[in-house]
Amino acid sequence: PRLVGGYYDAMELVSEGRTGVAALRVLSEAVASRLPATSARLDAELTRRAPDDPGPSLREARSAVEDLEAGESAPWCTGPARRECVRRALDASARAAALAPTICEPLLLRARVRIADLDPGRGLSELSGAAERTGDRVACLEGLVRLADQTHDEKCATDAMAKIAATGCADDADCAANLSWVASEEERRGDRSRALALYKRAYDRAPQNDGLLESAARLAASGGLHAEARGDYERLARKHPEEARWRAAAAEERDAAIKGAAGF
Numbered sequence: 001p002r003l004v005g006g007y008y009d010a011m012e013l014v015s016e017g018r019t020g021v022a023a024l025r026v027l028s029e030a031v032a033s034r035l036p037a038t039s040a041r042l043d044a045e046l047t048r049r050a051p052d053d054p055g056p057s058l059r060e061a062r063s064a065v066e067d068l069e070a071g072e073s074a075p076w077c078t079g080p081a082r083r084e085c086v087r088r089a090l091d092a093s094a095r096a097a098a099l100a101p102t103i104c105e106p107l108l109l110r111a112r113v114r115i116a117d118l119d120p121g122r123g124l125s126e127l128s129g130a131a132e133r134t135g136d137r138v139a140c141l142e143g144l145v146r147l148a149d150q151t152h153d154e155k156c157a158t159d160a161m162a163k164i165a166a167t168g169c170a171d172d173a174d175c176a177a178n179l180s181w182v183a184s185e186e187e188r189r190g191d192r193s194r195a196l197a198l199y200k201r202a203y204d205r206a207p208q209n210d211g212l213l214e215s216a217a218r219l220a221a222s223g224g225l226h227a228e229a230r231g232d233y234e235r236l237a238r239k240h241p242e243e244a245r246w247r248a249a250a251a252e253e254r255d256a257a258i259k260g261a262a263g264f
Contacts, residue, residue: 004030005035010027010031013027024043024045025053025055028055029055043055044056054100057095058096061110064113065089067089089113097110101134101135107134111123111127114126120147120153124151127143127147128156141167142160144157145160161182161186165179172205179201179205183195196219196220213232213235214236227253230250230253230254233247236249
């Protein structure tokens with residue numbers, strides 16, 4: 001990609017056949033931010049050679065959505081021209097969704113178009129429904145949480161987080177990752193009690209993940225649950241006797257629990 005200064009430079013690096021298709025994918029993605037017009041021409045060639053490839057539609061949708069979200073920084077999508085930009089973004093995201101039904105990005109892009117078009121309720125509703133039908137359900141729901149936060153739709157965000165926490169998983173590690181993600185979101189929102197319960201559930205599914213137990217201990221300590229925090233730190237100390245910090249943390253929580261019981 002460093003050799004490419006334009007479309008013809010890029011095509012000098014593209015052979016015929018399957019190797020050429022792979023090169024087009026790499027080059028179009030690599031030069032997209034630096035040479036957007038070149039990337040678009042490479043994508044047109046990629047579409048001609050590999051019409052089932054979702055990459056060109058995804059890149060077109062990303063570009064169109066970024067233009068809509070840029071406001072006055074993208075004057076070609078302001079005023080009367082904005083309607084055409086919305087149409088282009090919706091069409092590109094629809095094509096990408098049809099070509100890549102197992103990934104969530106096209107659905108997220110479509111929701112962002114709706115939000116940029118001042119119709120956030122429709123965007124979030126469409127994404128919520130589509131998340132239940134895609135193979136990338138958790139990624140869609142996580143994206144829904146972020147977009148709901150952006151548009152200040154607390155109910156939508158809460159419902160999506162509940163769905164993530166209740167999602168079935170292929171293995172315990174996946175379940176723990178889902179629960180941990182929701183726990184971090186709850187913590188960010190200030191619900192430490194809910195976050196603590198979720199970190200505990202995540203640790204039960206992945207007891208080899210010390211980070212989950214450490215997070216639970218930290219939240220318990222900050223919430224005044226010093227006996228619980230002490231137990232968690234002692235468990236970490238037993239697992240890692242070479243780590244003096246866990247013994248020190250357990251002792252600190254023991255002292256805090258004693259002071260609390262004594263009314264200090």
